[in-house]
Amino acid sequence: MTQQTRPADPFSVGGIAVDASADSAAAARPVALADGQRRAFVQLLRRLTLPEDHGRLPRPGEALLNDTVAGFGIDEERTSATRYIGKITVQFRADAIRRLLQEARIPYSETMSRPVLVVPVWQTAEGVRIWEAANPWREAWQRRPEADSLVPLSVAPATPDGAGPALDRLLGNPDELRGLMRKGNFDDALVVTATLQQAEPGNLRVDLYVQHQGLGSNAGFLNGLEAMTVTGGTLEETLLTAALELTRRIEARWKRATVIDLDRQGQLSVMAGFTGLADWNRLRAALAAVPIMRKVEVLQLSHRDAQLRLEFYGEPAQLGTALAQRDIVLSERDGFWDMRSRKP
Numbered sequence: 218m219t220q221q222t223r224p225a226d227p228f229s230v231g232g233i234a235v236d237a238s239a240d241s242a243a244a245a246r247p248v249a250l251a252d253g254q255r256r257a258f259v260q261l262l263r264r265l266t267l268p269e270d271h272g273r274l275p276r277p278g279e280a281l282l283n284d285t286v287a288g289f290g291i292d293e294e295r296t297s298a299t300r301y302i303g304k305i306t307v308q309f310r311a312d313a314i315r316r317l318l319q320e321a322r323i324p325y326s327e328t329m330s331r332p333v334l335v336v337p338v339w340q341t342a343e344g345v346r347i348w349e350a351a352n353p354w355r356e357a358w359q360r361r362p363e364a365d366s367l368v369p370l371s372v373a374p375a376t377p378d379g380a381g382p383a384l385d386r387l388l389g390n391p392d393e394l395r396g397l398m399r400k401g402n403f404d405d406a407l408v409v410t411a412t413l414q415q416a417e418p419g420n421l422r423v424d425l426y427v428q429h430q431g432l433g434s435n436a437g438f439l440n441g442l443e444a445m446t447v448t449g450g451t452l453e454e455t456l457l458t459a460a461l462e463l464t465r466r467i468e469a470r471w472k473r474a475t476v477i478d479l480d481r482q483g484q485l486s487v488m489a490g491f492t493g494l495a496d497w498n499r500l501r502a503a504l505a506a507v508p509i510m511r512k513v514e515v516l517q518l519s520h521r522d523a524q525l526r527l528e529f530y531g532e533p534a535q536l537g538t539a540l541a542q543r544d545i546v547l548s549e550r551d552g553f554w555d556m557r558s559r560k561p
Contacts, residue, residue, distance in 0.1 A: 226308070227264070227265065227327045227328075227329055227367060228261065228308065228309045228310070228311045228314060228327070229306060229307070229308050229309070230257040230260050230261050230264075230306065230307050230309070230365070231292070231304075231305075231306035231307075232292075232304060232306070232362070232365075233253045233256055233257045233260070233304060233305050233306070233307060234253075234302075234303075234304055235249035235250060235252060235253035235301070235302070235303050235304070235305055236249060236300070236301070236302045236303075237249035237252065237300070237301055238299050238300045238301075239299060239301075240299060241298065241299060242296035242297060242298065242299065242300060242301050245296075245299065245300055245301035246296075246301045248301075249301045249302075249303065250289065250305065251282075253289075253305045253307070254277075254282055254286055254289060254305075254307050255277045255282065257289075257305075257307035257309075258277040258281075258282060258285065258286075258307075258309070259274070259277060260365060261307075261309055261314065262274045262275070262314075262318075264365055264366070264367065265314070265318070265325040265326060265327055265367075265472075266318070266323055266324070266325050266326075266472070267324060267469065267472055267473065267476065268465075268469055270323050270324065273321070273323065274321075274323070275317060275321060281317075284310075284313050285309050285310055285313045285314055285317065286307060286308070286309060286310070287308045287309060287310045288307075288308050289305050289306060289307045289308065290305065290306045290308075291303055291304075291305055292304040292305060292306055311327075315327075319479055322479065322480075324476045324477060324478040324479075325472075325476065325477055326367060326471070326472040326475040326476045326477060326508070327367075327477070327508045328367065328475040328507070328508050328509070328538075328539045328542060329367055329369075329542065330367055330368040330369065330471055330542060331369075331403075331404050331405070331541075331542050332369040332370070332371050332403060333368060333369070333370050333371065333403065333405045333406065333407060333439065333467075334371055334373060334397065334398055334401060334403040334405070334406040334407070335358060335370050335371065335372050335373065335406070335407050335409055336373045336387065336394070336397075336406060336407070336408045336409065337352060337354040337355040337357075337358055337372065337373070337409050337411065338354065338384055338387075338408060338409065338410040338411065339352050339353060339354035339355070339411055339413075340384075340410055340411065340412040340413070341412075341413045341416075342413075345383075345384050347381060347382075347383075347384060347387075348373075348375055348376040348379050348380060348381035349375060349379040350375040350379065352375065353452060353453070353456055354409075354411045354456055354460075355372060355373075355375065356456075357453070357456035357457045357459065357460045358370075358372045358460045359372055360453075360457055360460075361457070361460055361461060361464065366464065366468050367468065367471055367472065367475075368467055368468055368471045370407075370464065370467070371401070371403070373397070382394070382397070384410070387408050388408060388428060391430060394406055394408065394430045395430065395432065398430070398432060399432075403432075404431060404432045405429065405430070405431045405432070405439055406429070406430045406431075407427055407428070407429055407430075407439065407442075408427070408428045408430070409425065409426075409427050409463065410425070410426045410427075410428075411423050411424070411425055411456065411459060412424045412425075412426070414446075419450045419451075420448070420450070421448060421449050421450070421451070421452060421455045422446060422447075422448050422455075423446070423447050423448075423449075423455050423456065423459055424444065424445075424446050425444060425445050425446070425447065425459055425463065426444045427442040427444070427463070429442065437474070437534075437538070438467075438470040438471050438473070438474040438538070439467070439470070442463070442466065442467070442470075443466075445459075445462070445463075447459040447462065474534075474535060474538050475508075475509065475531075475535055475538055475539055476531065476535070477508060477509050477530045477531070478530060478531060479530065481530060481531050481532070482511065482528065482529070482530055482531075483528070483529055483530075483531060483532060483533060483536070484526065484527065484528050484529075485526070485527045485529075485533060485536070485554050486516075486524065486525070486526055486527075486554065487524075487525045487526075487527055487547070487554045487555060487556050488522055488523075488524055488525075488553070488554070488555045488556075489522060489523045489524075489525050489555070489556045489557070490521065490522045490555060490556070490557045491521065491522065491523070491557070491558065492521075493520075496558055497523070499558055500545065500556070500557075500558055501513075503540065503543040503544070503545045503558075504525075504527070504540075504545075506543060507529075507536070507539045507540060507543065508539070509529050509530045509531055509535060509536060509539050510527065510528075510529050510536075510539075511528040511529055511530060512526075512527075512528040513525060513526075513527055513528075514526040514527075514528075533547070533549070533554075540556065544558060544559040545557070545558055545559065546558075546559055
């Protein structure tokens with residue numbers, strides 16, 4: 218089982234389809250590319266911000282795009298005499314986007330989550346399908362649009378012979394699921410069970426239940442995802458709607474757990490333990506890469522630990538979640554905070 222790779226840059230937007238017509242393909246090309254950059258800008262801001270703030274996001278005018286777009290790449294292109302069609306990836310200037318959102322006082326998150334394993338379980342009156350190739354619930358997850366999320370969700374593939382742990386073992390024996398997670402190097406997994414409750418043509422109803430299993434990655438945002446019911450006219454439509462809605466809820470939870478809110482600032486005194494110079498350098502690099510970190514001050518340093526003062530946006534729990542994505546554990550005991558690398 219292969220782990221899905223995390224997007225390298227939250228400020229890059231790929232898979233933007235462009236299509237424009239004009240007197241010639243050469244004239245249509247700049248029209249299509251400009252429209253694609255505008256839509257990429259909207260997609261980026263929606264990716265970084267909370268759903269309740271989407272209504273007050275800045276609009277992508279020409280001057281704003283000139284200030285925020287660093288460049289773009291053409292992934293695919295086709296032309297006819299009067300038409301230009303393609304797909305592009307747009308790279309935005311991180312500092313310009315941050316400044317834009319901060320000046321508008323819009324909270325945002327740019328922290329990428331570690332990939333999460335999703336095991337789709339399809340349940341009907343005829344039985345349960347998990348590892349079989351003919352699993353419409355897995356197919357719905359795979360039909361979702363290209364990933365545009367701060368939380369990469371990797372769908373467990375079918376096995377060649379449809380063999381794998383049964384549902385009662387996945388839900389009742391944590392070691393079964395943990396074994397799958399370790400094979401793919403996942404820290405978190407979601408067993409997502411979709412049960413077909415009503416199969417009348419044009420009036421389908423599917424109930425969803427989600428169970429989270431973690432290996433201590435501080436991914437509390439995945440706990441307690443609410444059961445929900447989705448209705449639709451066709452099975453494909455209903456299951457795709459369910460997969461998209463669950464993805465949206467997971468994404469919103471993650472952003473709330475890692476949001477950068479300039480009006481909320483915290484400070485901690487932390488004892489950082491390390492095994493040597495390489496481990497200390499790994500800790501320092503992780504701290505420098507955490508978006509919500511404002512300042513790191515080394516108060517005292519020895520060959521095995523360092524006393525640090527950390528200034529950051531948000532609450533300690535948010536800082537712990539952000540650090541966990543970089544394999545750093547932040548913990549509190551009896552009022553004292555310490556941190557260490559999860560990797561030796």
